[in-house]
Each structure stands twice: as C-alpha cells, then as structure tokens.
Amino acid sequence: MPYDDFRHVDTWVFDLDNTLYPPEVRLFDQIERLMTGFIVREIGVDIAAAHDLRRHYWKTYGTTLAGLMHEHGVAPDPFLHEVHALDLGNMPAAPELRRAIAALPGRKIIYTNGSRAHGEKVSAARGLAGVFDAIYGIEDAGYVPKPDRGAFERVFGADGFETGRAAMFEDDPRNLAVPRKMGMRTVLVGAANKGEHIDHRTGDLSEFLQKLV
Numbered sequence: 001m002p003y004d005d006f007r008h009v010d011t012w013v014f015d016l017d018n019t020l021y022p023p024e025v026r027l028f029d030q031i032e033r034l035m036t037g038f039i040v041r042e043i044g045v046d047i048a049a050a051h052d053l054r055r056h057y058w059k060t061y062g063t064t065l066a067g068l069m070h071e072h073g074v075a076p077d078p079f080l081h082e083v084h085a086l087d088l089g090n091m092p093a094a095p096e097l098r099r100a101i102a103a104l105p106g107r108k109i110i111y112t113n114g115s116r117a118h119g120e121k122v123s124a125a126r127g128l129a130g131v132f133d134a135i136y137g138i139e140d141a142g143y144v145p146k147p148d149r150g151a152f153e154r155v156f157g158a159d160g161f162e163t164g165r166a167a168m169f170e171d172d173p174r175n176l177a178v179p180r181k182m183g184m185r186t187v188l189v190g191a192a193n194k195g196e197h198i199d200h201r202t203g204d205l206s207e208f209l210q211k212l213v
Helices: 027-043 047-061 064-072 076-083 095-102 116-125 149-159 173-181 205-210
Strands: 011-014 107-111 134-136 166-170 185-189 200-202
Touching (some): 027 047, 027 064, 027 076, 047 064, 116 134
C-alpha cells in the first residue's frame, strides 16, 4: 500500500499545471497561444518559427521563459503577466481533491514553474483556495525553472522544510529527478513514464491521496 511509503511525510509539495487539474482542461492550449503571440511580437519571427522556438526553449531550458531570457534578454515579469491572462471558466471545481489535500498531515504547498499569481488564480478556480500553506512561483526561484537543482534548493530552502520528510507530486517526470535525489518521495501524476526517480504513479490524484490518510 502507498501509505507505508508516506508515513514519515509531513510536507506535501504539488506542481500546479496538469497536476492539480487534469490535462483535459487544456489550459496549456491558451498558454501556448499566448506564448507564441508574445514571441512573434517581441522576437520578430513568424508564427511557425515562434512555435518552434517555444518548444525548443522548453526542451532545452526547462521553460520557454528561461530560453527567452537566456537567448534574447526578455524581462520575465511582463511575459508571465501576459501568458497567464487566462480564461478559467472551464476549470472544474474539485471538492474531493480539496478534502483529500486538506486531510494530509502537515504542511501543503504549491510549487509551479508559472508565476505565483498564476498559482493563486488557478488553484482558486479549482476550488482549492485556503488549502495550501504557501504557493511558490518561478519568481521565488530567481526565474530559474524546474528541473534545475538550484531552483528546488532556493524554493525548498525558503520554505524551510526537511526534504527527507517531504513528497513531490508532478506531471513532468523531469521535475522529479532532483527531488528524489534530495530524499523526497516522488509521485508522477497522469503520465506513463517510469524511472528510478519515480516512486509512485497515479492517474487519479484524489484517489491516491485518499489512500494516504
């Protein structure tokens, strides 16, 4: 049973996008369109080239923003504000997930490669406002994205929890390798990937969390 692997955990770290809500909401469709429009306007390329750059920077640097900062000197805050101006009208509330997270013993936090404001707005739209003790965005990591170890160290150090007593929930397997090395329990949400750095996988976060209390 998963419970045995989590009896020592007193800090629960959740990614946001496609982790605390299902990919079927397709929020990233909006984000990617806004990113592409930003690149077209600010970098001066056509739409096809902007699509390619967006994907290339995500694969190479961890986020499109990190690539734009490194390659073009783009200021991060205007970019984050623009690409997170989203329509959240299709975001379904998740009362079961709220109850499951609230029932976990100890501290609960969100850590997203998006902005802190994005984390606050999306979690509220999901019906999760007030459940988390803290929400951290990429600005809290000095605009360095997961999976960079320095990003994790900066955010986790600021929060002050003991990584050996923590668990991380993520939809991107790349972002679980460092937490596992830091002694955290790791749970891959939704994806089918496997690896030594992934302790558990679930297609239903609410159901998984309910087994831990």
